[in-house]
Amino acid sequence: MNDSLDARIESLATLAEEARKEFATATHEEQLNQLKARYLGKSGSLKTIMESLKELSPDQRPILGKTVNQTKQEVLQALEDRRVQIREEKRRQELAHRWIDLSLPGRQRDQGAIHPLRSVTRELFSIFRSLGYDVAEGPCVEDDFHNFSALNFPPDHPARDMQDTLLLKNGALLRTHTSPVQIRTMQANRPPIRIIAPGMVYRCDADVSHSPMFSQIEGLWVDEKVSLADLKGTLTTFARRYYGPDVPIRLRPSFFPFTEPSCEVDVGCVFCPRGGSCSVCHDTGWIEILGAGMVDPNVFEAVGYDPEKVQGFAFGLGIERVAMLKYGINDIRLLFENDVRFLRQFAK
Amino acid sequence: MKLSYNWLCEHVELDGLTPREVADRLTLSGLEVEAVEPIGVEYHPIKVGQILQIRSHPQADKLVLCQVEFGSGPCQIVCGASNIREGDRVPVIPAGQRLPDGTKISKGKIRGEISHGMLCSATELALPGDPSGIMILSPAVPVGKPLAEVLHLTDTVLDLSVTPNRGDCLSMMGVAREVAALFGRPRRYPGMLAGGELQADKGQEPAERHARVEIEDVQGCPRYAAAIMLEVTVGPAPDWMARRLTAVGLRPVNNLVDVTNYVMWETGQPLHVFDLERIRRHPAEPCHILVRSARSGEQMESIDHLVRTLDPEDLVITDGQHPIALAGVMGGVESEVSESTRQILIECAHFQPSRIRRTAKRLGMNSESSYRFERTVDIEGAPRVLARTVELVLQTDAGPAGRARVARGIVDAYPRPWRAKPVAMRVDRANALLGAKYTAEEMRQVLEGIEIEVVESSPQRLVTIPPSFRPDLEREVDLVEEVGRLVGLDRIEARLPASEMGFEHTPREGGTAQTVVPYRRIEQLERIRDRLAAAGISEAINYSFVSPGAIAALGYPQGDRHGQPVELANPLSEEWSVLRTSLLPGLLANVRHNLAHREPTIALFEVGAVFFADDSAGNGTGVREEQRLAGVLCGRRGTAWLGEVRDHDIFDLKGVVSNLLSQFAGDPGFENHGGAIGHLHPGVGALVTLAGQTIGVIGQIHPLVAERFDIASPVYLFELELDRLVGLGESTPQYQPFSRYPAATRDLALVVDHQLPYGEVERAIRGFANPLIEGFVLASIYEGEQIPADKKCVALAVTYRSLTSSLTEEKIDGIHGRLARFLCERLPATFR
């Protein structure tokens, strides 16, 4: 009798195995439905085994009954798994016939460009803002006091030749540098002062490397103990953040009427190609990018600060030069021609 | 200023250094060397050769065959000259090399005889000398040596950019002083520059017998010294002098002019030579040099043959009555030296820098002389400079030896002698400015290195006497700068200034207008830029100046401040002669430029200042500046391959502007301008309002205005007053609760008067003010069939939704019906 139970359990296992194999070969849902009827239907194989239940002894019936139910569940699960497989396969085949050529251009409005001079200014803003500077602005039309006298340019001094001035018929002038903003800021505020002042400036000059209007950014830090060493540190930080962590700077003594000591500031050339000569720095390894110095005591006196009590540094940088180097622009006039073929190159 | 390295070596010992090393060190000490240029490299191939043997050419009567040794064994050279002898030393150029003028000498046969090079004439070498035959060299020159070396033809020219404060470095002596200090090398003083009395001939009359100097304008001329020479003979200067002058960019003229230039280059002191006989009013009497201010309207013909009308500002040298030179600027033609000049007065003076500068500028007569006077020359140097000049005039005199004579002594009017002014420097102050820790002793050494006398020295303080050639050293800080640059700015340690957190600028009591810009404003502006760029519009930057025509072309009405631009006094051109009152002239010029380059899509914006004459502007300049934001759209937009290309239209522009304004507080309004804005199309333009203020305009450029800018395509533009815009503040979104119940939409087609602005429809729906109306969108505006000619059909979709319940169909229909009736009455309108 036990043989009979074991044999039936055995045959159930075989049946489940067989069903799984057959399901796997089915390729359509109709086939699956037929197989379902064959195994699980009213006259299906499982039903037949179930019906033989009564041939067993009462204590064996529950054992076989349980096994039959388990087998039924297994077969059903296998069937449904296969059904999902078949459906997904069918969808896949359908989808495989539909494709869109994504090398085609997307529907996109042209991206406009922020002017390269403005992009550079923004970058400088964020560097100096992180160093605690405020932004200050002053007028483009200036008077002699703010543009020259207060900045220690004596009348009839050759230093004025450094800046060919565009004059207005009413006696005012177009500022030749952003330094008048230093004066206006000190006139408006008590020390300490810590500003950068961007803006357009004007000179009586026009060729490949000179534009009658160009942009500068001026920096000024005035406090009790700010020294040339601090200037060097500030500009070193600027150079590292703007040009890269290992880029050095070099101060060369120079002359500006409104600073003393004055210096030109070079940064290590980041354009030098490996081996081969560099057209940017002419193989000197240095690029001149800004002028700087300690604020001249005469400037403090002009704004009513006591030069014995405050000291500070100022620096000025030409945005065009930085932008032209950065983007490889060789003619300054391109920056003001507003040719869309030029501007579009800076869209991002 | 250009400087010859060979010449510099006469003023400072530079053994073992290269021009490059000297240049680099000068650059790092503040005398920027802009270029280091070797000269005479073209002479490198030329060697000194010796003619060993001369034979006749078998094929040609006029040619000879020379055996020449020039360093690599005797070889044959064919030559056509007749002035050569066996044993002569001559310049040889080997075959395969190029002459200084670039001509290549090829190896080959001349009439059947091989020639390994060429013997050169002076002309072929571009050297002075007899042009007719081969150049014969001194028998002392070593055979095989480069010619350039034996004739000193090579040199290095350093091009110095001297800052305006360093007039002392516009001379060999000044640069030599710096170099000597930087390298610790001894200076050298050629000839009379070492000091000593004028080399006058015994028995000569004193200079006073020939010239009397009187200074009327002592302010303008604190010193006037002169030397007198007789029986000089004018001729060309010797080669060595001409070569040096050429190297530094001066043109050799004759020995007198050249010597003055040479000495000016050596000492920085400009000199002038007068023909003494032409300035003496009476032959028997000394000439009378009177230095005075010019009389108004006085005239003088300068040596460039222009008649100059003078001004009392100008300082003149006169012969007692008439001007004979414009002091420090240029000589007069009447007293100019010529080939026949025999007697000369050499002027060595000191003039007030600002006077010279004004005159040179006013008359447009910048010269090497005025350039130096403007930057101040050494007032104490006169006797030494005159001694050197006289020495060189004697050396270069073209007459028989011993004929030229020198009067005894100099005439020297020096009414205001230079006085040494001590300048003190506190050691701790210097260190505080430099951020350094130099000792008093270090500072003293550095200052003494450039010949500044230190008269008092303690660990706390140095007292110095700056020399007469450094009038720029007047204050403590001037000395600090010298210490900083000579010790080397590279020795200063970099450090970041200590800064406190949360630093804010504090306005001064009674201070002027604030310059510090709130950071929020900067961010707002940047956001505007980003939004416009994201809308496909690129940022332009135009010059602040435009042509008056461009402003007139915009057709502002009479009396409008936009039509009255501020004028430049010295514009670079008519195109840039007035300050812009609008950003449009620039942007329209950009449109024209891009259309001319067949650019299909033009979308530009600009942020910038415009300018108006306004004496009440309160900034002392009489000009008010306002910030504007403007943009232009022109040409096509869209994606071609999707069939979506179309021309820009006014609604592209309005979309951009609406989007832009949405970040500011207040609802924007667009009111048809009805022709009020002259440069806008009368039917396509509106005034833009925000929070009740007019902040600008949008529209299509008036086709007639466009024509004036040579633009044939429609251009859509906006121009906004940025100051008003950012003054309005930003909009902050306020959360509105939204419904969880379903919405229902009903269509609404209203036939209204053709002239009725759609905005009225919107306003009317809002006026209905039913809280169940969630929103509405415009579906279409239809004109044409089935609509009367003077009407249009406005089709809308209205959405209804309640916050608190589901709405029944009946309820919705009820409200919708009431809305429709309300609108019909209010607008008025009819249904369709």
Ligand SMILES: [Zn+2]
């Ligand atoms: Zn480089």
